[in-house]
Amino acid sequence: MDIVPQLIANSLIAGSIYAILTLGFNLTYSTAKFIDIGFGVETAIGGYSVFYLCKTLGLPLYFGIFLGLFCSGLVSFLAYRFIYKPLRARKASGTVLLIASLGVLTALQALVAILFTSQFQTLSGLIQANRVFELLGGTFTAVQLSIFCTVLILSVLLAFLLKGTLFGKAITAISDDEEVAKIVGINTERVMGEVFFISGMIGGLAGILIGFDTGIEPIMGLSWLLAAVVAAIVGGIGNLYGGLVGAYLLAFAENFGIWKISGEWKMAIAFGLLIIFLVWRPRGLFPR
Amino acid sequence: MTSTILQTKHLFKHFDGVKAVDHLSVSFEKGKITSIIGPNGSGKSTLINLLTGLVPLDAGEVIIAHSLHFTRVKSHEVAGFGLTRTFQDVRLFEQLSVLDNILVVLTERGVFASLFETHGTLHLAQAEEVLKKMGLWEKRHSLAINLSYGQRKLLEIARVLAMTRSARTGRAADIIFFDEPFAGLFPEMRKVVVSVMKELRAEGRTQILVEHNMELIRELSDEVVVLDAGELLAQGVPNEVLAKREVIEAYLGE
Numbered sequence: 060m061d062i063v064p065q066l067i068a069n070s071l072i073a074g075s076i077y078a079i080l081t082l083g084f085n086l087t088y089s090t091a092k093f094i095d096i097g098f099g100v101e102t103a104i105g106g107y108s109v110f111y112l113c114k115t116l117g118l119p120l121y122f123g124i125f126l127g128l129f130c131s132g133l134v135s136f137l138a139y140r141f142i143y144k145p146l147r148a149r150k151a152s153g154t155v156l157l158i159a160s161l162g163v164l165t166a167l168q169a170l171v172a173i174l175f176t177s178q179f180q181t182l183s184g185l186i187q188a189n190r191v192f193e194l195l196g197g198t199f200t201a202v203q204l205s206i207f208c209t210v211l212i213l214s215v216l217l218a219f220l221l222k223g224t225l226f227g228k229a230i231t232a233i234s235d236d237e238e239v240a241k242i243v244g245i246n247t248e249r250v251m252g253e254v255f256f257i258s259g260m261i262g263g264l265a266g267i268l269i270g271f272d273t274g275i276e277p278i279m280g281l282s283w284l285l286a287a288v289v290a291a292i293v294g295g296i297g298n299l300y301g302g303l304v305g306a307y308l309l310a311f312a313e314n315f316g317i318w319k320i321s322g323e324w325k326m327a328i329a330f331g332l333l334i335i336f337l338v339w340r341p342r343g344l345f346p347r
Numbered sequence: 348m349t350s351t352i353l354q355t356k357h358l359f360k361h362f363d364g365v366k367a368v369d370h371l372s373v374s375f376e377k378g379k380i381t382s383i384i385g386p387n388g389s390g391k392s393t394l395i396n397l398l399t400g401l402v403p404l405d406a407g408e409v410i411i412a413h414s415l416h417f418t419r420v421k422s423h424e425v426a427g428f429g430l431t432r433t434f435q436d437v438r439l440f441e442q443l444s445v446l447d448n449i450l451v452v453l454t455e456r457g458v459f460a461s462l463f464e465t466h467g468t469l470h471l472a473q474a475e476e477v478l479k480k481m482g483l484w485e486k487r488h489s490l491a492i493n494l495s496y497g498q499r500k501l502l503e504i505a506r507v508l509a510m511t512r513s514a515r516t517g518r519a520a521d522i523i524f525f526d527e528p529f530a531g532l533f534p535e536m537r538k539v540v541v542s543v544m545k546e547l548r549a550e551g552r553t554q555i556l557v558e559h560n561m562e563l564i565r566e567l568s569d570e571v572v573v574l575d576a577g578e579l580l581a582q583g584v585p586n587e588v589l590a591k592r593e594v595i596e597a598y599l600g601e
């Protein structure tokens with residue numbers, strides 16, 4: 060059997076998860092201008108919310124997903140409201156905010172572990188049959204196909220929100236010049252709170268999809284976050300659509316890389332790519 | 348009859364050792380154009396930055412309309428007090444179109460409201476009016492980042508005008524700071540800005556102008572404030588102030 064089509068399939072699936080995460084990460088980065096490591100934990104919040112609501116309480120799946128997205132959005136909003144916002148008001152540097160967000164990740168993933176144990180869980184039992192498709196020699200599951208579709212839908216939705224609405228214009232204004240946005244009376248704090256909410260929902264969405272595809276554990280956040288950061292830097296940090304390219308590039312590099320060398324090197328490939336970009340093209344493929 | 352609308356008391360700001368604004372007590376009259384002049388580095392821009400909350404003040408007080416006393420000016424609140432400004436180095440929303448640079452000031456919304464609402468015809472009409480006035484209507488679809496230097500300056504002034512038309516922040520702008528709005532403009536463009544400032548005065552708005560060009564100062568100012576090394580050197584009507592020996596010396600001494 061030819062392995063290349065399957066490698067392409069795997070790259071597209073992994074790239075799609077990365078893409079969702081990178082969109083969420085870049086959204087807050089481009090407005091609040093710091094690397095929000097806490098974003099990673101929203102994957103676990105979303106995943107475990109659905110796990111608890113649907114598996115433990117037995118609520119209907121769609122309701123569980125809806126509430127799961129709300130929870131991850133809310134957690135992200137609260138982290139902004141009670142941690143990042145006061146720090147930013149005191150003109151804390153990006154480094155201080157990054158460390159604070161690392162604290163958010165660590166504390167919340169510990170909380171998830173206390174509530175749900177650190178055991179690996181899967182959401183796949185919640186859907187009756189995960190059909191397997193074959194396409195051009197590669198195989199996909201229905202879940203994986205929906206992950207791919209999610210990227211398309213999410214990109215279109217975000218493009219509409221950012222380019223087509225009054226809210227999106229306020230986001231762009233803040234990302235261009237937050238100080239001036241304040242002086243002309245744009246309610247920057249409310250807009251930013253909403254951005255954190257949306258980005259948290261996107262992180263939660265990724266976590267839920269990961270839960271259906273493979274599985275979730277409390278400490279999942281950091282490794283997914285790192286992948287999103289690498290993809291964002293490769294694509295041009297803060298540039299939403301550059302991030303999509305970065306995400307798929309990273310996934311292809313990883314999956315084709317481990318074709319010839321052992322799978323344990325996956326992380327090394329990601330960081331190799333990061334180093335190459337940081338040294339030769341630090342502003343990424345599509346600098347903002 | 349005159350009335351003070353904006354006042355500072357012993358305003359003080361230093362940047363590692365440099366006293367940029369040094370115990371400055373100065374007041375601005377309602378409805379007038381007050382020019383602030385002084386040699387380079389005398390603290391003119393810093394004064395505006397302090398009054399609009401862009402840099403925190405070290406000591407002293409800002410008083411708006413006799414009744415509001417501040418020892419801390421917050422930049423996100425100044426629009427609500429009717430203050431607005433331009434910047435010596437133009438600051439626009441670079442990734443927005445010319446039109447959106449104006450509309451965002453008139454109609455910023457939260458995420459839910461914005462799903463059900465677009466720019467009302469009122470806002471579009473206001474934006475059209477101010478952009479036409481500044482000669483930028485033809486350019487409305489260009490991104491701000493692609494404008495020429497002069498167009499950028501004019502767009503910033505259009506944004507100020509938009510703020511005088513909109514009470515979205517609770518109050519339409521009626522105290523306006525212009526930090527060297529004429530610098531680098533062609534004569535035709537200068538004329539546009541001069542007429543805009545005269546119109547704003549006719550509307551009864553207070554304007555504070557930082558400018559180096561004596562001809563423009565004489566043409567526009569009702570009052571002149573002279574700063575030197577962050578201190579008030581003189582204040583009064585243009586003819587008297589500009590004839591004072593210490594003012595001439597401060598300028599020639601550069």
Ligand SMILES: Nc1ncnc2c1ncn2[C@@H]1O[C@H](COP(=O)(O)OP(=O)(O)OP(=O)(O)O)[C@@H](O)[C@H]1O
Binds near residue numbers: 387
């Ligand atoms: N953000 C800052 N950091 C450090 N020093 C500053 C800062 N802003 C102003 N200064 C210093 O404060 C002093 C006053 O500067 P300011 O820009 O207010 O002068 P100005 O009167 O506007 O001059 P110009 O006519 O050149 O615009 C200068 O010595 C300047 O170097």
Ligand SMILES: [Mg+2]
Binds near residue numbers: 391392393435526
């Ligand atoms: Mg200046």
